Amino acid sequence: MTDELKIPPYTWQRAIGLGWENYYKVRYASNLDDGPWHGAPLGGFGAGCIGRSSRGDFNLWHLDAGEHTFQNIPACQFSVFEQVGNEPGKAYTLCTKAPEDGSLSAWNWYPESNSGTYHALYPRSWFVYENVFKSQLICEQFSPIWAGNYQESSYPIAIFDWSIHNPTDQPITVSIMITWQNIVGWFTNYFKTKEVRVRDDGSPVYDYQPRIGDSTGNFNQWIEEQYRVGCLLDRVRLGEDVREEEGQWAIATLANPSLEIFYHTRWNPAGDGNDIWQNFAQDGSLPDIENEIPADPGEQIGVAMAIRVTVRPGKTRQIPFILAWDFPITEFADGVNYYRRYTDFYGRNGKNSWSMIRTALKHYDTWKERIVDWQEPILSREDLPNWFKMALFNELYNLTSGGTLWTAASETDPIGQFGILECIDYRWYESLDVRLYGSFPIVMLWPKLDKAVLEAYTRAIPTFDDKERIIGYNQASAVRKIADATPHDLGAPNEHPWEKTNYTSYQDCNLWKDLPCDFVLQVYRYFVFTGRKDIEFLEESFPSIVNTLAYLKTFDLDGDGIPENSGAPDQTFDDWRLQGVSAYCGGLWLAALQSAIAICDILIQNRPDAEDAQKSWEEQKFIYESWYQQAQKVYQEKLWNGEYYRLDSESNSDVVMTDQLCGQFYSRLLRLPDIVPEECVTSALKKVYDSCFVKFNSLQASKQFPNSPLGAANGVKPDGSPENPKATHPLEVWTGINFGVSAFMWQMGMQQEAWQITEAVVQQIYQNGLQFRTPEAITAAGTFRASYYLRGMAIWALYAVINASC
Numbered sequence: 001m002t003d004e005l006k007i008p009p010y011t012w013q014r015a016i017g018l019g020w021e022n023y024y025k026v027r028y029a030s031n032l033d034d035g036p037w038h039g040a041p042l043g044g045f046g047a048g049c050i051g052r053s054s055r056g057d058f059n060l061w062h063l064d065a066g067e068h069t070f071q072n073i074p075a076c077q078f079s080v081f082e083q084v085g086n087e088p089g090k091a092y093t094l095c096t097k098a099p100e101d102g103s104l105s106a107w108n109w110y111p112e113s114n115s116g117t118y119h120a121l122y123p124r125s126w127f128v129y130e131n132v133f134k135s136q137l138i139c140e141q142f143s144p145i146w147a148g149n150y151q152e153s154s155y156p157i158a159i160f161d162w163s164i165h166n167p168t169d170q171p172i173t174v175s176i177m178i179t180w181q182n183i184v185g186w187f188t189n190y191f192k193t194k195e196v197r198v199r200d201d202g203s204p205v206y207d208y209q210p211r212i213g214d215s216t217g218n219f220n221q222w223i224e225e226q227y228r229v230g231c232l233l234d235r236v237r238l239g240e241d242v243r244e245e246e247g248q249w250a251i252a253t254l255a256n257p258s259l260e261i262f263y264h265t266r267w268n269p270a271g272d273g274n275d276i277w278q279n280f281a282q283d284g285s286l287p288d289i290e291n292e293i294p295a296d297p298g299e300q301i302g303v304a305m306a307i308r309v310t311v312r313p314g315k316t317r318q319i320p321f322i323l324a325w326d327f328p329i330t331e332f333a334d335g336v337n338y339y340r341r342y343t344d345f346y347g348r349n350g351k352n353s354w355s356m357i358r359t360a361l362k363h364y365d366t367w368k369e370r371i372v373d374w375q376e377p378i379l380s381r382e383d384l385p386n387w388f389k390m391a392l393f394n395e396l397y398n399l400t401s402g403g404t405l406w407t408a409a410s411e412t413d414p415i416g417q418f419g420i421l422e423c424i425d426y427r428w429y430e431s432l433d434v435r436l437y438g439s440f441p442i443v444m445l446w447p448k449l450d451k452a453v454l455e456a457y458t459r460a461i462p463t464f465d466d467k468e469r470i471i472g473y474n475q476a477s478a479v480r481k482i483a484d485a486t487p488h489d490l491g492a493p494n495e496h497p498w499e500k501t502n503y504t505s506y507q508d509c510n511l512w513k514d515l516p517c518d519f520v521l522q523v524y525r526y527f528v529f530t531g532r533k534d535i536e537f538l539e540e541s542f543p544s545i546v547n548t549l550a551y552l553k554t555f556d557l558d559g560d561g562i563p564e565n566s567g568a569p570d571q572t573f574d575d576w577r578l579q580g581v582s583a584y585c586g587g588l589w590l591a592a593l594q595s596a597i598a599i600c601d602i603l604i605q606n607r608p609d610a611e612d613a614q615k616s617w618e619e620q621k622f623i624y625e626s627w628y629q630q631a632q633k634v635y636q637e638k639l640w641n642g643e644y645y646r647l648d649s650e651s652n653s654d655v656v657m658t659d660q661l662c663g664q665f666y667s668r669l670l671r672l673p674d675i676v677p678e679e680c681v682t683s684a685l686k687k688v689y690d691s692c693f694v695k696f697n698s699l700q701a702s703k704q705f706p707n708s709p710l711g712a713a714n715g716v717k718p719d720g721s722p723e724n725p726k727a728t729h730p731l732e733v734w735t736g737i738n739f740g741v742s743a744f745m746w747q748m749g750m751q752q753e754a755w756q757i758t759e760a761v762v763q764q765i766y767q768n769g770l771q772f773r774t775p776e777a778i779t780a781a782g783t784f785r786a787s788y789y790l791r792g793m794a795i796w797a798l799y800a801v802i803n804a805s806c
Helices: 274-283 353-379 386-401 432-438 440-445 449-461 515-529 535-552 583-606 611-639 663-668 678-700 735-747 753-766 790-805
Strands: 012-015 050-053 057-060 076-084 088-092 116-121 124-128 136-142 157-165 172-181 197-198 204-206 220-225 228-235 248-254 260-267 302-311 316-325 329-331 338-339 465-469 477-481 784-786
Touching: 050 302, 050 386, 050 449, 076 274, 088 274, 088 535, 124 432, 136 316, 136 353, 136 515, 157 172, 157 302, 157 353, 157 432, 172 260, 172 274, 172 477, 204 220, 220 260, 220 735, 228 260, 228 302, 228 353, 228 535, 248 302, 248 353, 260 274, 274 302, 316 353, 316 515, 329 753, 338 440, 353 386, 353 735, 386 440, 432 440, 432 515, 432 790, 440 515, 440 790, 449 515, 449 535, 515 583, 515 663, 583 611, 663 735, 678 735, 735 790
Parallel strands: none
Antiparallel strands: 012 116, 050 057, 076 088, 076 172, 116 124, 124 136, 136 157, 157 316, 172 302, 197 204, 220 228, 228 248, 248 316, 260 302, 329 338, 465 477
16 A cells, blocks of 8 residues: 555554553653654644654643643544445544543544554654544644755645545545644743753753643634635734744635635534534534634634535545744743744745645645655665665654754854754753764754854854853862863853853863864865855854864863873763763863864965965965874874773773774774774774674663664673673664664675674664664663654764765
8 A cells, every 4th residue: 555655664653542561660750751652743844843753642832942842632633424325424533532621522533453553754744544434544744844955945834645545336435634722822931031950960041831721812703815724823912022932823724616615613622512513523524613702711722624626436535734924033031032944935924824735735746756855866776775764764753853943044153043952951042962963964964054053153262251150060160161262052042142151050061072083074075065164154163263273272181292181071971970081071072173174275275375374384284294193103002902992091091982984984984094094994893893882782682672782782791791780872873873874884894793783773763662762872671761852863974974985
């Protein structure tokens, strides 16, 4: 059936309504755990998104930027009535879970056994309904997202393209109904002053309570406009100025003489639902009630629209439903407001959802073709395993549902400002150490957005914030941001992103030894990946590169050319103490110096008329070369043990660290000279594979999920055993680090090992209830930490390396 309906064979699939006997549970009680019912999200980047799970419920509502609401709203649903010939009709609501509060008890909920399959290949997903109706029904869902698109990819639009095929020898009458509760005003915080606390894991957190159920003043309208019909859901407004929670929803479809259209604009979602179900279950109709009276306090109202059509034997009909929303304002701290990117194309008064409907009904077929054209060259590659194609696109889900920001354009930011949360538990934007891995699809597919993030860091590096804070890890006091230190993140949704950086206070990130290197490497990566043309960007970034590398060099306390780790967790593995020269941070330092030298050369060669700047570039190149020559020798002498690179120079640990040579990976990725001998790289990677993957999984095989390996642990002893059985980060399997080291292995000719590690992690995610909420870490105990994690998109690093080798 999938071939007939043109569903790619590379989707994540699950039977509709099928639950999980075993699935990953959260490691720490303070972390988010919504359970496994997640599907591909709908909505544009930074426009807010919604999610619909494989049981058919709409349950994810990321409509207030940076905030998370996971809750089934039962009245938001599709239902189907079917009558074959003169037989009695039957009707089902297309969700296998009835409300637990007893509401909508008159509705007939869809059976969960042998009733069809859900497919997902982001940004598309499909519900294939089988064995319940005689007609063959499929609902394809998508939003207009494709690579290189900086307009439609921002739209708050979801398309539900229905296909009805009649395989019988009798005419079949089918009616498809969409119902939607008026939830305008629900997604803003009750607590305008968001007081920050430090929770049990030492990270900052604040209370978020959306205004769920506050529908006072909401009203609905029925609209008939030429060949477009639908419902507009709005709210009485107190003034002309638009607030965060103010805006509209709209649902619509196309009208033509062969379709019958029915509606009800004010039914009660909190009741038994019989006010619409009685008619719909009888013959697929609705009572055509048009009522625009606003909701009273405590009252709930919804809209319903049904399309009825008779399909002749052997024929197929297509019916599109469009869902659009327009909430143009994102508010951070009280009074700190930004317009969303899509308002550059639709205006900013919060009254443009119907304009979006017009656009979508005109262009949705073209949008689908653009998505197919983008995905097909990858999907058609015979050298890529099917599971990899599936995960490659589905891991892009976080671009939509990762609390994403994308602001309207300005003179300073012509493409707008952009940001994705590190994760929902660690709610701050574009953590630089994490995006070293997780931002590969952004620079590969939407490079202007990658540039926007790096420009924000370029501006942030010189800033200073002397506010004293308590550091969660050790209760020490530290200033928030030191001038020329590269910040860890671009701020949080309860303050002022881009203006107030270094939100996290679990560690003192001013002391981190990887962040300045991460910045330099990502600046140069953008330049290389975009065709080595944007010399102006390098020139603009160069002062911040100079200042932050000089700042990092001050931690070279013994003058050996490499900044030392302090013994506190002062890098991305922020529960893992490194002492002295470390393989991870030292390698990044060498790679960053290589990048800085290359940037100097490019500026010198391409700006011959900038005489004053030429001298500065030449001086800096000399400095970086002298640092590099000294540091490279020290790195090799202090850390190479003949088989792999030691964790660090002072702890006497024999741990094999999976990501010990991230700097070498980046150097070769950017076509820079190797920072260590090639034979040492090969030996170290073989040791990582043997100890951290093969032997670790042999000793630590998951008792809960025993059928496949977990992946590579961050760091274990050569025999695969833990150095400290109570350690946190060393014994976790980090999804993004695994994808990154797999890319490194492929780069070095270890393709089979790369596939084994990548497949292990992919199967853990997609077989055990972690789909579309990929965590930072999983453990042998069947637990996870930090879902919706940015680093998971590092699977695109592997594709980048594979593509470069072709």
